Amino acid sequence: xxxxxxxxxxxxxxxxxxxxxxxxxxxxxxxxxxxxxxxxxxxxxxxxxxxxxxxxxxxxxxxxxxxxxxxxxxxxxxxxxxxxxxxxxxxxxxxxxxxxxxxxxxxxxxxxxxxxxxxxxxxxxxxxxxxxxxxxxxxxxxxxxxxxxxxxxxxxxxxxxxxxxxxxxxxxxxxxxxxxxxxxxxxxxxxxxxxxxxxxxxxxxxxxxxxxxxxxxxxxxxxxxxxxxxxxxxxxxxxxxxxxxxxxxxxxxxxxxxxxxxxxxxxxxxxxxxxxxxxxxxxxxxxxxxxxxxxxxxxxxxxxxxxxxxxxxxxxxxxxxxxxxxxxxxxxxxxxxxxxxxxxxxxxxxxxxxxxxxxxxxxxxxxxxxxxxxxxxxxxxxxxxxxxxxxxxxxxxxxxxxxxxxxxxxxxxxxxxxxxxxxxxxxxxxxxxxxxxxxxxxxxxxxxxxxxxxxxxxxxx
Numbered sequence: 001x002x003x004x005x006x007x008x009x010x011x012x013x014x015x016x017x018x019x020x021x022x023x024x025x026x027x028x029x030x031x032x033x034x035x036x037x038x039x040x041x042x043x044x045x046x047x048x049x050x051x052x053x054x055x056x057x058x059x060x061x062x063x064x065x066x067x068x069x070x071x072x073x074x075x076x077x078x079x080x081x082x083x084x085x086x087x088x089x090x091x092x093x094x095x096x097x098x099x100x101x102x103x104x105x106x107x108x109x110x111x112x113x114x115x116x117x118x119x120x121x122x123x124x125x126x127x128x129x130x131x132x133x134x135x136x137x138x139x140x141x142x143x144x145x146x147x148x149x150x151x152x153x154x155x156x157x158x159x160x161x162x163x164x165x166x167x168x169x170x171x172x173x174x175x176x177x178x179x180x181x182x183x184x185x186x187x188x189x190x191x192x193x194x195x196x197x198x199x200x201x202x203x204x205x206x207x208x209x210x211x212x213x214x215x216x217x218x219x220x221x222x223x224x225x226x227x228x229x230x231x232x233x234x235x236x237x238x239x240x241x242x243x244x245x246x247x248x249x250x251x252x253x254x255x256x257x258x259x260x261x262x263x264x265x266x267x268x269x270x271x272x273x274x275x276x277x278x279x280x281x282x283x284x285x286x287x288x289x290x291x292x293x294x295x296x297x298x299x300x301x302x303x304x305x306x307x308x309x310x311x312x313x314x315x316x317x318x319x320x321x322x323x324x325x326x327x328x329x330x331x332x333x334x335x336x337x338x339x340x341x342x343x344x345x346x347x348x349x350x351x352x353x354x355x356x357x358x359x360x361x362x363x364x365x366x367x368x369x370x371x372x373x374x375x376x377x378x379x380x381x382x383x384x385x386x387x388x389x390x391x392x393x394x395x396x397x398x399x400x401x402x403x404x405x406x407x408x409x410x411x412x413x414x415x416x417x418x419x420x421x422x423x424x425x426x427x428x429x430x431x432x433x434x435x436x437x438x439x440x441x442x443x444x445x446x447x448x449x450x451x452x453x454x455x456x457x458x459x460x461x
Contacts, residue, residue, distance in 0.1 A: 060359025265333025
């Protein structure tokens with residue numbers, strides 16, 4: 001009945017071109033005059049949802065990971081499959097799996113979810129599309145205590161909602177002592193090279209907290225490697241598939257010299273391949289300082305990594321003003337791995353005339369073979385749960401800033417639109433013409449599809 005009611009909704013959308021958004025500022029590096037169209041082609045549209053979307057209300061300086069309410073995957077027919085959450089997560093049926101056409105700019109179907117994945121008072125534990133037109137998605141058992149979500153399970157299912165296999169993620173762990181996803185993201189990532197997927201989340205046991213990372217064969221769900229206690233105080237995780245079948249994991253740890261903001265290569269059979277701090281959090285060793293955000297990572301054509309993140313410049317002050325920084329890493333997973341370039345992209349802390357700060361919510365994607373597209377939320381410093389604007393930026397593969405453009409979306413929401421959701425991966429359309437990312441819309445029952453035109457790239461991964 002719920003599905004029938006959903007599909008009976010009048011499918012409305014509002015097209016928002018670049019002209020409907022207020023371009024606050026635009027800065028271009030000298031010498032790029034021949035490419036004046038960079039970043040100018042951004043467009044978006046909104047679809048009407050059958051209930052209000054769960055909004056991200058966390059302040060810019062949220063202590064632990066901010067849970068996104070939207071994940072999605074791209075299809076070959078220029079549609080996207082969108083996982084999104086309704087505002088009342090205590091209710092059964094608050095999760096939705098919706099197909100949206102990028103051509104007609106409207107909802108075309110609601111994909112069925114297995115019943116076990118759509119119960120209230122459960123912890124959502126990640127989503128991705130895998131081989132054979134199947135999907136993976138995770139959830140915990142029902143528990144009204146948000147601190148004690150236990151017994152996480154992963155379900156592999158097809159487009160009809162039929163479960164193909166189920167994985168008890170806590171197998172070989174002590175379920176009485178472990179809480180699922182506490183103080184962290186929950187990431188599931190598929191790697192076409194090798195037909196595997198990784199599951200990366202946080203958990204708590206005996207009053208302590210750490211990361212949990214496992215790898216599985218996509219065809220059968222067989223586990224190939226597990227690290228069930230991965231660095232204490234590991235939260236705000238990210239997981240990137242590499243074109244050679246390996247993975248890259250990011251997380252926020254403790255103060256230097258132990259962990260800080262770190263990146264590490266992983267082999268699905270052998271495990272970890274050396275970690276590297278891409279930013280040393282100041283403080284005594286092991287001190288749990290939380291004035292930074294993990295950010296996002298992509299693989300570059302030359303094998304380097306580009307990581308964008310936000311952090312305090314001055315960790316000694318209690319005033320929370322974070323700036324955006326990019327790090328270029330070479331040799332990941334080898335003894336020669338290192339940060340070869342670091343570059344600050346903003347100067348919010350230095351400009352006392354503005355009331356702006358970065359925080360959670362950054363995205364990164366390949367604009368072309370030699371350029372990278374970035375986007376991040378800009379919050380007000382004094383009202384840190386209010387969005388000031390969204391900044392788009394273009395950098396080269398060496399991390400040099402080429403251009404920025406600020407965008408402000410008209411909305412009646414008093415806190416503005418959080419256009420950039422953390423831990424959500426930008427997807428390139430099947431024709432290679434656009435990078436797509438999703439966000440909350442101008443009204444509570446709207447979902448916004450953001451599209452940035454990009455250049456043709458030599459595909460890998």
